Amino acid sequence: MLNRRTIALLALFSAVFAAAVVAAFGSGSANAGAEARAKGAAAVPATALAYASINLDRNGTQFQALEDLAGKVQGGASAVGKVNQMLDGDGQQAQIVRALGGDVSVGLVGISLTSGAMPGVEAVMVATAADERALPAVLTKAGFAPGPELNGQPVWEKDAFAITLNGSTAIGATSRATLGEALAVQAGDQPALADDAAFKATIAKLPGDAVAVAYLAPARLAGLVQVAGSLLPQGALPKGAPDMGQSLAQLSATLKDVRGLGIAITAEQGGLRVVAAGDADQAALERLGASLPTAYTPTILAQIPANALGFAAFRDLGPMLQSALRTAQTQDSQVKSLLGAAEQTTGIKLDDLLAALGGEHAIVAVGGKTPAAALLTQPQDPAAAGATLATALTAAEKLGTGLPGAKELQKRLPGTPPQIAVTRQGDSATLAIGTDPQLAATPSSSIADADAYRAIVDRAGVPAQVTGLAYVNAAQLRAQAQTIGTTVPAGTDAINGVVAWGTADGATIFVSIG
Numbered sequence: 001m002l003n004r005r006t007i008a009l010l011a012l013f014s015a016v017f018a019a020a021v022v023a024a025f026g027s028g029s030a031n032a033g034a035e036a037r038a039k040g041a042a043a044v045p046a047t048a049l050a051y052a053s054i055n056l057d058r059n060g061t062q063f064q065a066l067e068d069l070a071g072k073v074q075g076g077a078s079a080v081g082k083v084n085q086m087l088d089g090d091g092q093q094a095q096i097v098r099a100l101g102g103d104v105s106v107g108l109v110g111i112s113l114t115s116g117a118m119p120g121v122e123a124v125m126v127a128t129a130a131d132e133r134a135l136p137a138v139l140t141k142a143g144f145a146p147g148p149e150l151n152g153q154p155v156w157e158k159d160a161f162a163i164t165l166n167g168s169t170a171i172g173a174t175s176r177a178t179l180g181e182a183l184a185v186q187a188g189d190q191p192a193l194a195d196d197a198a199f200k201a202t203i204a205k206l207p208g209d210a211v212a213v214a215y216l217a218p219a220r221l222a223g224l225v226q227v228a229g230s231l232l233p234q235g236a237l238p239k240g241a242p243d244m245g246q247s248l249a250q251l252s253a254t255l256k257d258v259r260g261l262g263i264a265i266t267a268e269q270g271g272l273r274v275v276a277a278g279d280a281d282q283a284a285l286e287r288l289g290a291s292l293p294t295a296y297t298p299t300i301l302a303q304i305p306a307n308a309l310g311f312a313a314f315r316d317l318g319p320m321l322q323s324a325l326r327t328a329q330t331q332d333s334q335v336k337s338l339l340g341a342a343e344q345t346t347g348i349k350l351d352d353l354l355a356a357l358g359g360e361h362a363i364v365a366v367g368g369k370t371p372a373a374a375l376l377t378q379p380q381d382p383a384a385a386g387a388t389l390a391t392a393l394t395a396a397e398k399l400g401t402g403l404p405g406a407k408e409l410q411k412r413l414p415g416t417p418p419q420i421a422v423t424r425q426g427d428s429a430t431l432a433i434g435t436d437p438q439l440a441a442t443p444s445s446s447i448a449d450a451d452a453y454r455a456i457v458d459r460a461g462v463p464a465q466v467t468g469l470a471y472v473n474a475a476q477l478r479a480q481a482q483t484i485g486t487t488v489p490a491g492t493d494a495i496n497g498v499v500a501w502g503t504a505d506g507a508t509i510f511v512s513i514g
């Protein structure tokens with residue numbers, strides 16, 4: 001079961017974060033760089049596993065932008081009014097939010113794993129703009145009582161949870177010992193997360209103006225993964241069963257090379273932006289089989305119809321799989337024998353199949369009375385790739401029909417089974433593998449020239465070169481829902497679409513609103 005200090009932390013601050021999410025449709029927050037948004041990290045130990053910071057101030061540009069976006073959604077203005085009324089009221093939740101001020105952070109300091117028991121959690125909470133006059137009274141109402149001082153500072157305690165206040169900075173922790181560690185970090189006696197090289201490198205890649213920032217240290221989770229492996233039941237595994245201990249050891253080795261992962265959420269006049277970035281040892285990851293994509297200019301968009309529901313474009317699927325399989329074979333001798341057995345069963349050489357999946361690719365969905373989808377690919381040798389993929393489809397169909405219940409399942413599934421078609425354009429050719437072979441043909445009007453797509457791409461600032469690109473056409477999805485008789489959720493009319501892309505520095509998702 002969860003220990004009492006964990007319950008105390010959740011009881012006090014779950015209300016804060018729940019109110020913060022709702023308050024995102026309240027009124028504004030001061031602009032700050034990502035480093036400033038994460039200034040609570042100055043009191044979090046450098047060994048923290050994770051960190052999150054959210055802006056609760058309703059008097060600046062970020063929350064003003066959120067409020068404006070909410071006003072574009074049906075019923076949003078009314079919801080904003082109710083939330084503001086609640087947060088300005090006398091309820092305990094509203095008092096806590098106001099007393100903690102405009103910047104609240106939580107750092108996950110440690111997790112203890114014990115066989116047969118729920119994990120124990122140690123965490124630190126930091127509010128850097130607290131109301132030093134209001135907070136003591138709020139804590140008293142919440143059931144906290146004065147305890148012995150720490151480093152000459154007053155402390156309020158409830159169960160195992162302890163919190164102290166020094167001017168406008170409030171620091172709380174799941175135990176008195178953890179609070180003492182946080183105070184030592186704040187005083188400069190112990191290393192702080194704010195000064196950690198991986199944390200700084202990751203946060204610096206995130207946008208300067210953010211309503212919320214989150215950070216994860218996968219390299220520090222590697223030890224927990226190893227501990228989890230040691231807690232697995234020991235004994236002989238059934239024949240053919242995967243070795244979970246070995247899998248966890250491989251996962252731990254990979255995590256050690258990913259030093260930091262960060263996410264920031266920003267509100268803009270035209271929509272919401274989510275940016276992810278990281279700091280990793282790329283050379284070490286490549287040695288483990290992680291083939292890192294390089295940027296390119298997608299040309300396959302010319303093959304995607306303008307009325308598509310959406311698409312995901314990328315390239316070199318075959319080489320990426322080949323790299324991963326090569327590494328897997330070196331780590332586990334059984335992988336090679338399994339691949340050999342698959343080649344004998346299907347009659348397809350793995351190298352031929354992977355070669356067929358080179359070049360640019362796009363997964364495309366189109367609507368209508370009979371929705372369809374296909375994988376578009378443009379390999380270097382279209383004839384050989386088409387023959388290999390056709391053989392693969394036939395083999396997969398034969399294997400599928402031999403499975404229990406396959407015939408009954410096929411009756412229930414709508415549409416036609418996957419087919420393959422090839423269309424040539426000059427020196428190149430496009431293969432379509434899916435339920436609509438016509439998707440291989442060049443459309444009369446492509447998504448690349450569609451006004452709705454261009455408007456969202458321009459608003460989001462999608463670069464010319466990306467490592468991958470995805471798009472969801474919200475208007476087409478709403479039309480498709482009506483076509484098949486599905487109710488469209490209220491308020492979705494305000495969403496124009498969603499575009500996501502990757503670059504060498506990270507990944508971005510942009511939701512266009514209004």
